[in-house]
Amino acid sequence: MAKLNTFLTEDRPLIDVPMPQTTDEPMESVIVFWYKVIGDTVTQHDVLAEVQTEKATFEVESPASGVLQEVWVQRGEAAPPGAVLARIATDVDGAGPASVVKTGESVPPATGLQTPQTERVALPPRLRRLAQELGVDVTTLRGSGTNRKITEEEIRRAAAVATEGTQSSISVTPVRRTIAKRMTQSLLEAPQLTEHAWADVTELERWRIRFQNIGWNAWVLRAVVLALQDHPMLNAVWEDTRIRLQTGVHLGVAVDAKEGLYVPVVRDAQLLNVDQLQQVVQTLANKVRSAKVCQEELTGGTFTVTNLGGYGVEFFTPILNPPQAAILGVGKMDERMVLVDGQGTVQKRLPLSLTFDHRVVDGGPAARFLQSIIWRLQEPQTLMR
Known part of the structure; x- marks a missing residue:
């Protein structure tokens, strides 16, 4: 539990409401919405705000009962994490906002916030x-609905008016901001190389029938998990003075949602068979698309798989999901005619x-890992162990 800082304002104690630390990384979080305004009476554990970090949302609760004195x-x-979001005045009876700090040392506010919140919608x-x-x-x-409630039509109409003319713009959402920051960080910090290859999945198609x-993605994920166990350097993290090898395969699976790209994590994927992998991934994808995924389900991945085959893409260049050492992109299946024993036959390839x-690794070891995945996809009986 975070330590509560207490101050005195006009002889009334003030308690800090800090930004919680929800991940191992000290990354910034964005205030999505304040449920309380200055002057509101709150009780301990009341939800004060909704915060978004690393593509997941969580609630900030009041650490004490009193009045919301400062935002x-x-x-x-x-x-x-740890920055002061607001302050609660305790032991007051309907007291309004105060501003003079009598004792104690104030904590510097986060960059860019200076105006108090005066209204709530x-x-x-x-x-x-x-x-x-x-x-x-x-x-x-103004609110054109019942009891002057704001409607969806009103929001869309306001957006249309704002974008009239030759140019238009939209605000950057917290999800988009997170994606931009992580992808830029990835490309700036890690020298990245992409290798491409085809996997003959003609026999696997018979198994899939x-x-x-069991869908195609689950078979690919199972092949990746088994290959990572044989090639642990691809299931690792660069830490400047050392390369940390992961003990388990925590598989990130990219999910395209309306709000943006999410990567929920399948914990200890090496303990799951192909059918269990499919079930877990489907559950996580449903949580993402229904906005019910939690922060813990989006962190801790050791390797990521992203699939653009459904969009008609074949080969592409996935960007590393830091601090992971590798990511696999899966494209659209292709069919071609090949000669087998002098006879023409259709080959399916991925x-x-x-x-x-x-x-972390050079081109040769990475290529051997990719070939290990391909071999397993071409020999589907190996995926059942």
Whole structure:
């Protein structure tokens, strides 16, 4: 539990509301919404704000009962773990905001926040996300629905008016900001190389027909897990003075959602068979698309698989998901005629693109890992062990 800092304002104690640390990395989080405004009475464990970090949302609770006296980080602004978001005045009876600190040392507020929050607009999460995506400031809307509630039509109409003319723009959502920051960090820090190869999956197609409840992605994931156990350097992290090998395969699976790209993690994937892998991945994907995925399910991955085959893409260049050492891209299946024993036959093949951190492995070991995946896909009986 975080230590509570207490101050005195006009002889009333003030308690800090800090930004929680929800991941091992000291990354900033964004205030999505304040449920309370300055002057509101709160009780301990009341939800004060909704915060987004690493593509997941969580709630910030009040550490004590009292009155919300100060708000230091406004909606849409970011702050690192431990930064003061707000302060609660305790032992007060309807006291209004105060501003003079009598004793104690103030904690510097996070960068960029300076104006107090003075109003609140109650919106369902769906409409709040829509307004954020379209760049609409809901505090400027009058509310045309029942009891002057803001409607979806009103938000979209305001967005259309704002984008009239020769140019248009949309606000950067917290999810988009996170993706941009991580991908830029990845390309700046890690020398990346991508190798491409085809996997003959003609025999695997027969197995897939036999096991109709198991999709293509699950077979590929199973092949990756088994290959990683034979090539542990691809299941590793570069740490400047050492390369840390992971003890388990925590498989990240890219999921394309309306809000952006998410990578939920299958923990200890080496303990799951192909059918169990499919079930776990489907559950995680459903959570992502219904906005129910939690922070713990989006962190701790050791290797990532991303599939663009459904969009007609064959080979592409996936970007590393830091601090992981490699990522596999899966493309659209291709068919071609080949000669087998002098007879023409249809071969099904799957395009694979492996991007790896050249600080961790060289091209040869990475190619052998890719060939290990391909061999298993071409010999599907090896995937059943």
